[in-house]
Amino acid sequence: MTITAPPTSPPSPVDPPLLKATGEPLRERAFKWMLWFCMAVGLITLVVLITYVLIKGWGRLDSRLIQNMPSSVLPETAGAQSAITGTLWLMTFTAIWSLPTGILAAIYLEEYADPNRWYNRAIEINVLNLAAVPSIVFGILGLAFISRGLGFGPTVLTGSITLALLVLPIVVIASREAIRAVPQSIRAGSLALGATHWQTIYRQVLPAAIPGIATGAILALSRAIGEAAPLLMLGVSFVRFNPDGLMSTFTALPVQIYNWTTEARPEYTDLAAAASVVLLVLLLAMNSVAIYIRNKTQRRW
């Protein structure tokens, strides 16, 4: 039987084998360019946005911003101090409410829940759906049940609980992924040594899952820090003092930025841009913490 070589087949054995590159095939190149293009779209958008905000807010990026309180009459002296402290208070308590709850819920779902029980499946579907609910709906929930229902008013407590509920599904989903990624062999090894279920979770699974959980936590808080809609719904608005407790009314950066952009005078748009830069810096700081934790605890197996 003779084999007729198609024209593109390798040279017959008589020829010396050629190692010279014949150039990248067109398809390979096209695909690579497409990847580049997609990445560039994201990157360019980000760079343009940041540059725009920086340029616009540059004139107001000074100590007035953090030393002075907001004002709707005097743009020259207006600052964002109460909004910055408000955001810090809000984030601290959002983290306190959502992280332990979300991580423990994830542990339950991954390590204890029997997936064949209908109620566990119901919880699972609910968590996934909650992650897709628009934030304004959480604002309505907070207004109806926490602010009015429990009578907490537009306080740090109400705001942080509302935001915690908003980001809880993100924490749960990310933590579950991280817990699931811990190899079963680690659990088996621990249990085979006479460790209890909880000891295995606490000493093996959680430490190994920390990098993933930290990433999820930061994703969640990054979402929370930029939310204006649910806070506006709760009635958070102009406040000229720093919060002094959970029951204090407050304002937050996104709300303040929103308020300023609705002002007619152009000085206020600059102020809004400057405050946006502060928001970005806070976001960046939070991300750095997450990256630090992740690198510090990075595990391989």
Next chain:
Amino acid sequence: MSDPNGSPSPPATSSVFTTGTRIRVHESPAGAMTESTPDQPVSVASASAGVSDGEDADRAYESVITTRDLSVFYGSYQAVREVDMNFGKNRITAMIGPSGCGKSTVLRCFNRMNDLIAGARVEGTITYHGQDVYAPDVDTIEVRRRVGMVFQKPNPFPKSIYDNVAYGPRVNGWKVQSMDDVVEEALTRAALWDEVKDKLKESALALSGGQQQRLCIARCIAVQPDVILMDEPCASLDPIATSKIEDLMRELADDYTIIIVTHNMQQAARVSDRTAFFTADVDDDGVRHGRLVEMDWTKKIFTNPSDPRTEGYISGRFG
């Protein structure tokens, strides 16, 4: 651990079964029977008859783990059918047989690791020193501490070498006088101390595969078990690492009862005192079930097996 009488919490190796046992004694007829009459032809007399090197003749055969009519199910699938076995104290027993005949399944029953598999169910009895391992009042934690396990793929924890070995004593809440001594002794016992003594604080994951497996053995020894189960412990190792582990097993047999699953017949012949040969039968409905064909002294199994199926497998005709 270097001074068992001085530190009260971890049980001394010699007194493991006589003092402070948390496994409730289950007075089952099967349990009572195993004390004197193992159901296999393994009385002292037949032991000396079955082996020619005389090594076993001067040691009385005492069964540590005995199974009777053991069947294991995964859901409705019966993976293992009516197995009767016993495992002698300070002996190495090898379980051999083709893949999928239920060797790992049986092994996982002995320390109740099957409990972790949803749908796994055990019928029949397994006794450990006469106590029913599956009795409702048995503490699985205690079972697993006494019956340690080494897995097919080395699975050190992503921690330091030291913390890997200290893990067992720590989770068991032992108040040891010196954890350093515990770690050193376990690593020495596992023939790993000289290789790692200068890097105890380094990650266990940086060790070679063979070292990792010996670390897993050290980790297991550190909780002073009575029985060590090994499920193809050399399957992922090179020949040199394998021979180290085999040497180690022979040494450990002085103090421990070892049950090893292996698909390597030479290994079974080299290290084990007794061998159990499993195979998979196809029933009338075309479903495969694991079954014990025969269990006897290794020498006998490899030179003069009673069952033609064993002979066929040993001589490489199938499996």
